[in-house]
Amino acid sequence: MIVRDKPGFFRLFFIFRLSVMERIYPQLLFVMGLSALVVSGHLYKPDIIPSAAGAPFALIGIALSIFLGFRNNACYDRWWEARKLWGHLVAINRDLPRQTLLLEVRGPDAIKARLRLLYLSIIFTQKLVDHLRDGNTSTAALQRSLDEQDLKAIHSARNAPEHITYLMGETLAQLRQSNVISDIEFSMFDRTIGEISGVLTACERLRNTPVPFGYTLLLHRTAYLFCFLLPFGFADALGFATPLAAGVVAYAFFGLDALSEELEEPFGTSPNDLPIAAIATMIEIGLRNALGETDLQEPPQPQDFVLL
Structure with a gap:
């Protein structure tokens, strides 16, 4: 369990060690790099790399965030029961x-x-x-x-x-x-x-x-597919700001997924x-x-x- 004083507002943004970022930064870099390639390809070769409407991604993102929240709550309940x-x-x-x-x-x-x-x-x-x-x-x-x-x-x-x-x-x-x-x-x-x-x-x-493996696998795959396809929906609207937006969304989804994996096994030796x-x-x-x-x-x- 992580035991430390709560950091200040600005320092909070720059803490890397013992944060979930340690586990997910390779995926974030991949999503941001893929986003940059998609935006560049759409700008210079729009006939080869088309864009897609952003509305479906918004709806899927809302549903996925709700499902991830349910799984995170289920895993936290396991952690809290173990503590009790x-x-x-x-x-x-x-x-x-x-x-x-x-x-x-x-x-x-x-x-x-x-x-x-x-x-x-x-x-x-x-x-x-x-x-x-x-x-x-x-x-x-x-x-x-x-x-x-x-x-x-x-x-x-x-x-x-x-x-x-x-x-x-x-x-x-x-x-x-x-x-x-x-x-x-x-x-x-x-x-x-x-x-x-x-x-x-x-x-x-x-x-x-x-937690049932099929449930975990479904959410895990859906989160990755959503984040990998997200740049195609933002390429027109955000342009070269797409990698940043995709990185923020991927940080939320991948972070919740990784954190719930740690909470699912409360008796392990992970930091949380x-x-x-x-x-x-x-x-x-x-x-x-x-x-x-x-x-x-x-x-x-x-x-x-x-x-x-």
Whole structure:
């Protein structure tokens, strides 16, 4: 996610890095170059390169802009839903240390179980990042809290975050079996773990269900064809100003198309994607602080205005 102060009015026009222009400038240059060739050819060889009426292009442009707006809204809804899910995960991990405080006064086994639950929650968030980004982060929390058997099971699991929720449930079941917690307390903890599992399921749904490809392909092709044919409709009316006008229109259409592609995959590592790794690190800092640890890492900071 891009993290920076809002630039001033004039500086806003000259920002290139981290803007969508980085991705689309080759297409813009092609459209403007093609426009210059069409205008020149129409001026000197009108019988070979004719012009067309501009009215149909205006109507098509309006319809295309509406369709692009719909797709952009659909992709932003995916991005915003993903952000709400990770916000909910932050809230859960702020409640869990408070809920487990009752274990601190119920003997050494209960204290050990609380430590295990909170560390498993730390590991869950880190492994969820790996699960959504196809990474493999090695966390210190794994070595601190789990025995060799659990470590091997997590590393070999096809779905590591899901397996971690099983381990958390197993810990709760042992506490209930030994009467360390009551039925009501077990239900409270189990509901919290269920919410954690719900976040995992919803994130998997977003990751594995993209915007329908046919819809994306249709708009992508239409936008390119419109921008490539646009100079023929403006050649008579605008003359050599056509490349500039075509470039502005192409910037809007290609920019919306490229931006919606980034928002469609909110868990990726593009500049406009969600900083889920940073959020997971903040969750770890919060949970370790709740455990009374003092050797906490520094909160993540953006690198070159980007926080991942």
